[in-house]
Amino acid sequence: MQSALNTPVSLPVDERLNRAVDWRLGIPLYVYAVVFSSLCIVWGLLWDIMWHMSIGRDGLFAPPHLLIYAGAVVAGLFSGFKILQLTFQKSHPDRAVSVRFWGIFYGSLGALYCVWGALAMLTSAPFDDWWHNTYGLDVQILTPPHTVLAVGMMIVQFGAMISVLALQNRLEDRRPESEAEKRQAARIRLMFGVSAGLLLSILFTLFSENMGEWASHNSSYYTWAAIAFPVYLMAVGRASPLRNGLTIVTAVYMLTMLIPSWILPLFPATPKLGPVLNPITHYQAFIFPLVLIVPGLLLDKLLQRYSGKVNDWLLAAMAGVVFMFALLAVQWPFGEFLHTSPYARNWFFLADSWSYGDDPNWEYRYKYHPYFIQSSTQFGLGFAQALLIAFVSARIGLYWGNWMKRVQR
Structure with missing residues (x-):
């Protein structure tokens, strides 16, 4: 007979949803995703620099590149889904605090930045591969394809920071009083600090050749x-x-x-x-x-x-x-x-x-x-x-x- 300790417990749907929301503290999942993407981008870039210092030869699908692209894909997909959700679900509660663009779409400002940045990053990938095949190894961080990539990375990271910032500002205006709201506010403030620190890392990396x-x-x-x-x-x-x-x-x-x-x-x-x-x-x-x-x-x-x-x-x-x-x-x-x-x-x-x-x-x-x-x-x-x-x-x-x-x- 199976032990009671090993028997899976089936929770009611409402309770499972409450637990899922609890670990997120009511913060949308795409916000966590774009902050995670920002981390992937920074560490992918640093890995790529150390790869060039240590190994030299790379290609379009080198491991550091894959980590950078993963950050772009995650940010783009989660933010794109959020935009489509707000566009086609007219009763969505976040639609009232979203930005309308091109006369059709609705989305948060941070999600828009993330999608644009992700597109720039993914566009730079074949451009960078062609550049290497044509001109050989880079001798500088900011070659033309790397500049496109860097702009895209910083836009994605700025989008992650703005996504957190919008939540933070709305919550601060309400002056959180309940214990749940205070926990949520503390999490959002911490996420803002993390997302801002990740963008600062990219900023330093771009200037590091002179410092x-x-x-x-x-x-x-x-x-x-x-x-x-x-x-x-x-x-x-x-x-x-x-x-x-x-x-x-x-x-x-x-x-x-x-x-x-x-x-x-x-x-x-x-x-x-x-x-x-x-x-x-x-x-x-x-x-x-x-x-x-x-x-x-x-x-x-x-x-x-x-x-x-x-x-x-x-x-x-x-x-x-x-x-x-x-x-x-x-x-x-x-x-x-x-x-x-x-x-x-x-x-x-x-x-x-x-x-x-x-x-x-x-x-x-x-x-x-x-x-x-x-x-x-x-x-x-x-x-x-x-x-x-x-x-x-x-x-x-x-x-x-x-x-x-x-x-x-």
């Missing part, structure tokens, strides 16, 4: 950072209801960047294209990311103290100064540690990672190249320019964040 530790004592390093990060961090900080939202976002970004670089080098990989100047036997890690969690923490404190108390122009000026000096205080010594110290040449800090196509005995592998060395005057003038750029970047970010706080569709 390696080898340039950390050059003003151009800080100029690129001023262009890329204050605009995004201030937008997310303004839109997030989390008390320490930017600390969470930057922590997610750092873990997202580091986990693949900590795991993949544990697996064997050998070059399949020549010339092989560095005969490696395992995957080579990507670079250690900028320690943005420190500027993120300080910007959180700044927003908590002054947001709504001073005008946005003054807040942007303070944010630009805080971000740039915090970044300088962290990255100047830490970049030198990563680039020159033998204690950084290990699994954790990744400083011993070196592509198979680069000479491991290069003179400037572990010291600064003369090209990146500046006098104090040159660095000071360059850093002053970066401060001005950071101010403009932060002001645009606050404007963007004000828009994001109003998104409810």
